[in-house]
Amino acid sequence: MKNILLGMTTAELRKLARDLGEKEFRGKQIADWIYHHGVKEIAEMVNLPAILREKLTENYMVGRSSVLSMSKSKDHTFKLLLGLVDGEKVETVGMLYKDRFSCCVSTQAGCPIGCIFCATGAGGYKRNLTAGEVIDQVLAVQEAAPKDGLTEGNGRVSHVVFMGMGEPLLNYEATLKAVSLINSEMGIGMRNITVSTIGYVPGIYRLAEEHLQLTLAVSLHAGDEMLRKKLVPGMTRYSIREIIKACRDYIKATGRRVTFEYCLLKNLNDGREDAAGLAALLRGLNCHVNLIPYNDFPGNIYERPGKAAVDEFRQVLEEAGINVTQRAQKGAGIQAACGQLRRQHNSR
Numbered sequence: 001m002k003n004i005l006l007g008m009t010t011a012e013l014r015k016l017a018r019d020l021g022e023k024e025f026r027g028k029q030i031a032d033w034i035y036h037h038g039v040k041e042i043a044e045m046v047n048l049p050a051i052l053r054e055k056l057t058e059n060y061m062v063g064r065s066s067v068l069s070m071s072k073s074k075d076h077t078f079k080l081l082l083g084l085v086d087g088e089k090v091e092t093v094g095m096l097y098k099d100r101f102s103c104c105v106s107t108q109a110g111c112p113i114g115c116i117f118c119a120t121g122a123g124g125y126k127r128n129l130t131a132g133e134v135i136d137q138v139l140a141v142q143e144a145a146p147k148d149g150l151t152e153g154n155g156r157v158s159h160v161v162f163m164g165m166g167e168p169l170l171n172y173e174a175t176l177k178a179v180s181l182i183n184s185e186m187g188i189g190m191r192n193i194t195v196s197t198i199g200y201v202p203g204i205y206r207l208a209e210e211h212l213q214l215t216l217a218v219s220l221h222a223g224d225e226m227l228r229k230k231l232v233p234g235m236t237r238y239s240i241r242e243i244i245k246a247c248r249d250y251i252k253a254t255g256r257r258v259t260f261e262y263c264l265l266k267n268l269n270d271g272r273e274d275a276a277g278l279a280a281l282l283r284g285l286n287c288h289v290n291l292i293p294y295n296d297f298p299g300n301i302y303e304r305p306g307k308a309a310v311d312e313f314r315q316v317l318e319e320a321g322i323n324v325t326q327r328a329q330k331g332a333g334i335q336a337a338c339g340q341l342r343r344q345h346n347s348r
């Protein structure tokens, strides 16, 4: 198979141009074609000399995915199922708001963690994605967005969240390279990038050493050890106490507040005592809790809690002085929770 250009930095592309006997500035032109114009073929890079395009085509390809399917919801959220060059499939989501355009990217094809409420986890793990395959999702979402002026910024993605299929910190090098490319090649600010983890403690410590201005989001889903083991069976190596300690150390090292994601499942982790347990765990920590009422879909055994339960959960946390937000339900009707569209496509 040919080498892939997508995922190379401008510096790497400059070196490639030099190695092919061309001036270094040709590397910057290639980067512009890939990351700003979103070309899919080397032949489209029309300001490169024909001889360079020929040399590149011998051993390289751009490496973009193909869109296998797209579903849209009424709230301007849309999801793409992408076919990668080796036939694997991944999902990515675009969310359009008045003031921003957010893209949720996957970092693995499938996921080894197997959270019991997650369609991706149920489908098993296939492989890590490359940095190029991650940034490809941002480009694909940008290209697929409706151009009806809903967002500011000329329809360009302004925020990226690493919260799609897979555990980003188990694919550390590619995740970090993708973060760097999204920042340097696509011009998206570090503070507009969020990397989530299910609580992979060594990854949190490693990320702390990078001193990046991105947001770390830790998916906790339970304040009780036994309950978390049940909900997140693939990350039982690290106790909740160890995860919280890693977050405390992360905050100290980076000066950045940590976000805790908590998926609320009816009658499983949405009780008043669950909220009180979580509040006790997070007391005194520079953090913020994002409550995500479960996005239920036909055929699933778990349910979304009612509004009263969600409000009560939130109130308990707020009374303990914890900053709380509740994620608006986006993407109803388009299998927007991760892995649902891929599962539907595979079963077809």
Ligand code: SF4
Pocket: 111, 112, 113, 114, 115, 118, 119, 120, 121, 122, 164, 165, 166, 167, 198, 338
């Ligand atoms: S919720 Fe995230 S970590 Fe858990 S199985 Fe799904 S993709 Fe993996």
